[in-house]
Amino acid sequence: MNQDFNHIQSVYWVFTQLCNDDCDHCYNDSSPFGKRISHDDCMAIIDNLPNKMDRLILSGGEPLADKKLLYAILDKLQSRYGNEIQIMLQTNGDLLTKQKLQTLIDKGVTRFDIASIDRYHKKAGGRLMELAELFESCGVIGTEKDPLIEGGHYLTENPLSWGYWGASEDMWLGGNWARGKALKNNIWLKDPSHNFCTILSGARNFLGGYSDIPQEISIQLWRINPCCPGTHFPMGDARKEKVADVLKRASQNAVFKMLNDGNPLKMGESLGISEEAAAEKNEELKNICLYCDHFMKCHKNEIFDEKGVMATLEKV
Incomplete structure (x- = not known):
């Protein structure tokens, strides 16, 4: 990177x-x-x-x-x-x-x-x-x-x-x-x-x-x-x-690092969400962009701080 x-x-x-x-x-x-x-x-x-x-x-x-x-x-x-x-x-x-x-x-x-x-x-x-x-x-x-x-x-x-x-x-x-x-x-x-x-x-x-x-x-x-x-x-x-x-901050955020890898189903690994669970939800929503939206909305407070700035997230 x-x-x-x-x-x-x-x-x-x-x-x-x-x-x-x-x-x-x-x-x-x-x-x-x-x-x-x-x-x-x-x-x-x-x-x-x-x-x-x-x-x-x-x-x-x-x-x-x-x-x-x-x-x-x-x-x-x-x-x-x-x-x-x-x-x-x-x-x-x-x-x-x-x-x-x-x-x-x-x-x-x-x-x-x-x-x-x-x-x-x-x-x-x-x-x-x-x-x-x-x-x-x-x-x-x-x-x-x-x-x-x-x-x-x-x-x-x-x-x-x-x-x-x-x-x-x-x-x-x-x-x-x-x-x-x-x-x-x-x-x-x-x-x-x-x-x-x-x-x-x-x-x-x-x-x-x-x-x-x-x-x-x-x-x-x-x-x-x-x-x-x-x-x-x-x-x-x-x-x-x-x-x-902004890009420097993104490079220190595990969610956006997974997007950089082209692996949106692994965005939640740092938050304890397995790729299998993500794939199941993606199958339900029928589109990876809709899954990405769903994930971001569900985990906004973990990905961003109260001012909307990307938080530093390390992969667990």
């Missing part, structure tokens, strides 16, 4: 839940009425990010639905980090124009991922060829290579690139996480054998120490999470705390 959390491979930041679309499967309730945080909050979060990041993913919601805030964030990132990080924008592409694309490039975005090529989104991939021409007109190279998964350093040989993907029943965005509108609309994956913690965007390796999957944390608006679905209670508040300090 890492000891210096002032350098992290990847941070996934949903800075807005405002969106032009209102997809049935959206795990964070993004919509035209989605939650937002202030300009000052976003500036404080940037100040609290690790000193070094290989990649920062900006997502939503739809980032371009909150365009003024997105541009301010990019300016602040440029001021703090210069060209030392790869900035990726995850967008549905609906609001992208040539002028906006060029502005984003000028403000330091080097990777664009169109995350809407599926039946859940309004345009269902119908704009893909138009977007391909748009990217080509601005010198953005289309590639299937994922700069997070492939290659150790993310300032790649082709630093300006784009790719596309979408939700499917086989992928984690296909209404699988028991979260948000997927939960409300009953399209979450009912499969207790599926361990979301071990896949990209799950909790495994959020503290580092493994080489099979990149190190990544998630910030949902201000909530610091070990995974994109997010634990029921966040690890910390990125508006008020240094992210590196």
Whole structure:
């Protein structure tokens, strides 16, 4: 496990839940009425990010639905980090124009991922060829290579690139996480054998120490999470705390260490709860995210102190 959390491979930041679309499967309730945080909050979060990041993913919601805030964030990132990080924008592409694309490039975005090529989104991939021409007109190279998964350093040989993907029943965005509108609309994956913690965007390796999957944390608006679905209670508040300090505390907490290992059914071992008992409850709830929520709610006072700060828990 890492000891210096002032350098992290990847941070996934949903800075807005405002969106032009209102997809049935959206795990964070993004919509035209989605939650937002202030300009000052976003500036404080940037100040609290690790000193070094290989990649920062900006997502939503739809980032371009909150365009003024997105541009301010990019300016602040440029001021703090210069060209030392790869900035990726995850967008549905609906609001992208040539002028906006060029502005984003000028403000330091080097990777664009169109995350809407599926039946859940309004345009269902119908704009893909138009977007391909748009990217080509601005010198953005289309590639299937994922700069997070492939290659150790993310300032790649082709630093300006784009790719596309979408939700499917086989992928984690296909209404699988028991979260948000997927939960409300009953399209979450009912499969207790599926361990979301071990896949990209799950909790495994959020503290580092493994080489099979990149190190990544998630910030949902201000909530610091070990995974994109997010634990029921966040690890910390990125508006008020240094992210590196929060991760350091997590590295000393037996529950979150098990999440880092990708073993959510072993989260309770330090509290006397056997893996067998956890597996039985998970089977009942039919989804590991729901089991994680259940566990956190039942044991909040043992995992966190009265101020909501993670306690130091040693494995028994």
